[in-house]
Amino acid sequence: CSVFATPLILKADAALDVKSGKLITPATIVIEDKNIVSVSQHTPKDTENSDTKVINLKGHTLVPGLFDMHVHLTGDASVHGYERLRRTVPRSAITGAINARRTLEAGFTSVRNLGASGYADLAIRDAIYDGDISGPRVFASGPAIGITGGHCDINAFTHEHRVISEGVADGPWAVRHKVRENVKYGVDVIKFCATGGVMSTGTKVGAQQYSFEEMEALVNEVHMRGLTVAAHAHGTNGIKSAIRAGVDSVEHVSFLDDEAIQLALKHGTYFSMDIYTTEYILGEGAKAGIPEESLQKERQVGSIQRESFTKAVKAGVNMVFGSDGGIYPHGDNAKQFSRMVQFGMTELQALQAATINSATLLKLQDHLGSLESGKLADIVAVPGNPLEDIKVMENVALVIKDGKVEVDKRL
Numbered sequence: 001c002s003v004f005a006t007p008l009i010l011k012a013d014a015a016l017d018v019k020s021g022k023l024i025t026p027a028t029i030v031i032e033d034k035n036i037v038s039v040s041q042h043t044p045k046d047t048e049n050s051d052t053k054v055i056n057l058k059g060h061t062l063v064p065g066l067f068d069m070h071v072h073l074t075g076d077a078s079v080h081g082y083e084r085l086r087r088t089v090p091r092s093a094i095t096g097a098i099n100a101r102r103t104l105e106a107g108f109t110s111v112r113n114l115g116a117s118g119y120a121d122l123a124i125r126d127a128i129y130d131g132d133i134s135g136p137r138v139f140a141s142g143p144a145i146g147i148t149g150g151h152c153d154i155n156a157f158t159h160e161h162r163v164i165s166e167g168v169a170d171g172p173w174a175v176r177h178k179v180r181e182n183v184k185y186g187v188d189v190i191k192f193c194a195t196g197g198v199m200s201t202g203t204k205v206g207a208q209q210y211s212f213e214e215m216e217a218l219v220n221e222v223h224m225r226g227l228t229v230a231a232h233a234h235g236t237n238g239i240k241s242a243i244r245a246g247v248d249s250v251e252h253v254s255f256l257d258d259e260a261i262q263l264a265l266k267h268g269t270y271f272s273m274d275i276y277t278t279e280y281i282l283g284e285g286a287k288a289g290i291p292e293e294s295l296q297k298e299r300q301v302g303s304i305q306r307e308s309f310t311k312a313v314k315a316g317v318n319m320v321f322g323s324d325g326g327i328y329p330h331g332d333n334a335k336q337f338s339r340m341v342q343f344g345m346t347e348l349q350a351l352q353a354a355t356i357n358s359a360t361l362l363k364l365q366d367h368l369g370s371l372e373s374g375k376l377a378d379i380v381a382v383p384g385n386p387l388e389d390i391k392v393m394e395n396v397a398l399v400i401k402d403g404k405v406e407v408d409k410r411l
């Protein structure tokens, strides 16, 4: 038995260098253990021997493993209303295990899970890491932090029931305490709610939640602990306050004005805009049991968010791919690519959002996000050329994570 790992070689029509936007044609990627050894047009000498495994991907393009910076693995798109309230945390973890696999099958090898009860997302993360179940690498937030009665609280009950979400905290010291609690239990990232939302009861989608003072304390605490922070924000004032407070990413970003765009550019803030999910909510939501209040709010937000997306892209704001998977069925994540192109990105920009930009937001750009020697081998094969037809991203054929073939749909 040799001390050297048996190389795995991928041969494809092309490999995308997401940094330069160039295609390497044809492409050979050599993988050893978890890492990419080389990306080149021809197979390097001496790499092929009798026990090398070669996968031929004729007709396919290799792209970096995809990132979705906003999912809820524990969420089931078909469960709403009373049925949702009857779902326990253990049950949600089982749902999450299934959804993790679906997400990986769609080519997403890394996800940020922004909000889960009972730290169920950390359990999913750890079970995947330990190899108990198959799924993407999960960067998990645990319970999202929010004000009493806000988007991150549960407001469906009367006061007699005394139902309060785990992440509720009011006041600068209380929010610092919540951050510390989440860090104590092992989260990778902090999520908080800076405005009302679509899917919550009794919140105004455009209204700010948390004073600037609270946001500043929260962000300061997160950064002091060496983590990053994502703010849910639809309304303009909430978006601006979150950016000024120093958040790393703003989620949704529906109502933008020029000042908000300038602030994002100045602070280097990332926008994670879930512009596919509106189609699902307005198309399938009523059938799936989404309450009329939420449908009504979605009608206010959906098309304006898409206009804002176009403006942000034009202005050159840092954009990542975030889809809010769980509102629509997990596994459909890649449907958002074609909408990102429809509303102003080039195919390459959409792919950069889902790869190198997301890796950079996570501060993992030295290890993930592009096909380069020395990086972790997270690689996806798609049929055809995604720079010409972005829809091919919806038909992932092969998924490699950490150098291991996790999904092979060609069989």
Ligand code: ARG
Pocket: 196, 197, 198, 199, 200, 252, 274, 275, 277, 278, 298, 301, 302, 305, 324, 327
């Ligand atoms: N989680 C978000 C909320 O409830 C989803 C918003 C979905 N709609 C949209 N147009 N992006 O506010």
